[in-house]
Amino acid sequence: MPSEKPQARYKAIAAHLQRGILDGTYPAGQPLPSEEILAKQFGVSRPTVRQGIAELRAAGLVEVMMGRGMFVRSPHARPSLTVPRGVRQADDGRYVEADGIRWDTPDEPGPVRVDATLAVAELLRIPVGDPVLFREALRMADRGRLRQLYRAYVPLSVLADGDLGERASLFPHLYETLSGLGYELHFTEYVRTRMPLPEQVAALRLPEGVPVLVVVRLTLDGAGRPLALEEFHWPGDDLELKYGLA
Amino acid sequence: MPSEKPQARYKAIAAHLQRGILDGTYPAGQPLPSEEILAKQFGVSRPTVRQGIAELRAAGLVEVMMGRGMFVRSPHARPSLTVPRGVRQADDGRYVEADGIRWDTPDEPGPVRVDATLAVAELLRIPVGDPVLFREALRMADRGRLRQLYRAYVPLSVLADGDLGERASLFPHLYETLSGLGYELHFTEYVRTRMPLPEQVAALRLPEGVPVLVVVRLTLDGAGRPLALEEFHWPGDDLELKYGLA
């Protein structure tokens, strides 16, 4: 293995620190040398050191604490929370999530009527602009330590058969309501990931360099017609989703 | 909505550009103003502008092309590739992946014997340091446009009943071999996400600000004993995983 030196000095600094973090020279939880010290060590100015450090922060390898220093994050730790994905119908007819998490929802705005955007319309197989009921909430569990952004879209056409007063009872008992309308429910989930926008960083209390897991759940009736679309945004660090394969 | 101004100037620049990208002032694919122009516009030096831009790059909102300019990436596009996750046994007894992707594997090193690390041992429920067969490969499809990092671990104890010459035939027909040893196969998958290390960025040809989806597949026998552990690293942009819920 030829030790290929990156041309840019800040990349050499980043590579040095990354090597040290991965091979245990800088153990997890321990502070790294200060920017001043690194600048002298490598004979560069502080902005150059900071540019190298920025790479490690973006990769989620280090955590910087204002006024205290820069600390190594555990690189290869298993997520401490495994979230089993699934829905089962209990004996009393209620639907329960397989994850068993009890959510608090501090802000509980009722559903609002909006026009379907392109992305939503495609998945629900309705025309763009068709009316849908929309609900959005920030959910918390474990006294705010676990957070999730939740969104749900239900086409009005799905509810047309039922009383529109359903609107009140549609949430939080979405599946019971749909089931009560005579639909047989099936579920498909799509898993994506992306870097969060600043708003999501704040809402989910995400550390730097941490992506979000996005789960899109489509509820289908027996004939495969989409009934509802839900979106779950999870913090991507320290959490994994569990699926059984058929 | 109180228009809360961020204190730092570079944050104001980042917020301005982000707003413009999300509301369509700067349409996807179009170039943004040059760093020089932004510096004059905001009355700051170029490094300050670059700091603001760094935020957008880390969030995957813009793509910078050396010598050409800075371009808006589609923010809310649906992934163009949906990968159904599952394994089914064909009539002839062979196991086939539900995704239907035909992988090329340019480098095809044989499996090597290694000691189980803590993370691997925990999932396979074997003692740390126990011998496992390990294989790693970079897989490509669609003429290199789709890439995946693949790793597999099989405890030697699982193969103890069979001929150790299995080692040769263990890959790429892992499931057929296990099935031939008399095991009944069940599959569980764990989905995680994280930012890639520079090596992964290079191997998977990842754009900036794009996380990786990591799928850990555990193969279990009828009694729930772990038989094999596989790891799939997918690029997190433009790709989603699809699961059916039981």
Add this chain to the structure above:
DNA sequence: AAGTGGTCTAGACCACAAC
């Protein structure tokens, strides 16, 4: 008070891409 990271200036020179 001392040490840390956070922000910013006003330049410089270079590499790359397009004309």
Add this chain to the structure above:
DNA sequence: TTGTGGTCTAGACCACTTA
């Protein structure tokens, strides 16, 4: 040749944390 982004300097001052 011109315009773009990439790298880097040598400072400055500020905000925060700990002692």
